[in-house]
Amino acid sequence: MHCQPKLKQMVYKWLNNNHNCLLCDEPAHAPIPICVACEAELPWLDERCRVCALPLPMTGLVCGQCNRRRPAFQQVEAPWHYGFPVDALITRFKYHRQWPLGRLLAELLGNWLAYRFAEGLAQPTLLLPVPMATRRLRQRGYNQAGMLAKWLGTQLDITCDEHLLVRTLDTPAQQGLNARTRKRNLRQAFAVTDVKAVAGRHLALVDDVLTTGATAQALASQLLKAGARRVDVYCLARTPKPGSA
Template identity: 40%
Template structure:
């Protein structure tokens, strides 16, 4: 209680600027930008989180009630992914995409906590009966070379405060990357599956077997990385895999 009061007093004395619009205030994100970019109820595929056609908007419930049951998109119906659900906080589009780049390449680590809070809000808006909470959170691991170059794993930086908020333990090395691969974003779309194939390993099967694992990442584009990691977790006995991703690339750009 005392620390919370001290934090509010400090925020009042040292206001900061909104990371999106620059407005002065006590938080990194002003109420207006939070409402505009992160509070809208968007009908998304329950498996891959891509936006569904406008006709799916009829499935939106009233304010504060989240989403009613949505049918998976055509792509997921044709070829069901290894993961069982995906929850995202926003689309990876202007101006939100700039925040991800600032975290990854400008070392703005304070944004990881902001991302975690926004993602936790999205998780808490989901129907708990359809989206049960996982037993463990697993950040998508980086290869040793990229981790050395960057100095941190952005997925882990998001997972730690997300786990604290949701009351879920984070296991930083539940999955490891056993081979370095070129960045998926720089790989042609048709080559992404081969690029990431067999890139992950699970050192301790007992931690995964029969359990629901939550996989945390900053961005989901083609979904191949999350698909490969979920398939690896399932081969080691995971009962369910849910992705918790800050931003989802719109389907026409992924």
């Protein structure tokens, strides 16, 4: 079932040379619709865990959880922590169909990843969006992770496959659950549809926000069991540890 939105009219003229910033409505003077001032004020994630991107007080560290038990995924790449205005932009894109905001965030994430690849980060051969449960996909009408992955794939020239991962159990929404409940919620929730397509390959999961990492852990474990060589995670934002600033 293909539930991505069918655009009957142009929602935003992305190649317009006279962009206005989507955040402040001032002239952007840039190829994408965000001005230099607003881009600089985004909640950039500088000090973070080198593995899961958890916000930390210093750069170059590994958080306690990753030190105790290394996750199945190799590395998380997220340019921002989940703070204003990125949190509001993601919410408007994810729940209110404001797709130009998602397109802007995807473009900025793509620029971030291109910079990281130039720095030496290994580039995957395949992008895999985090799948949604069928019922939730029907209700919402689109998978925001699938849209992000397609935009990233086009920008970075990396193949995107929306059908290689499926959600086999219609589990309750992860939002509002604690870490232990999230892990229990996701047991046997996902499956790989084509084991041969992942064998020996470097893959990257794509999602909007990484919270506890339970979904990424469950999916990465399935992919490694299917023979994947390495699994990374690309997302727009990373939340802090519950209770921290």
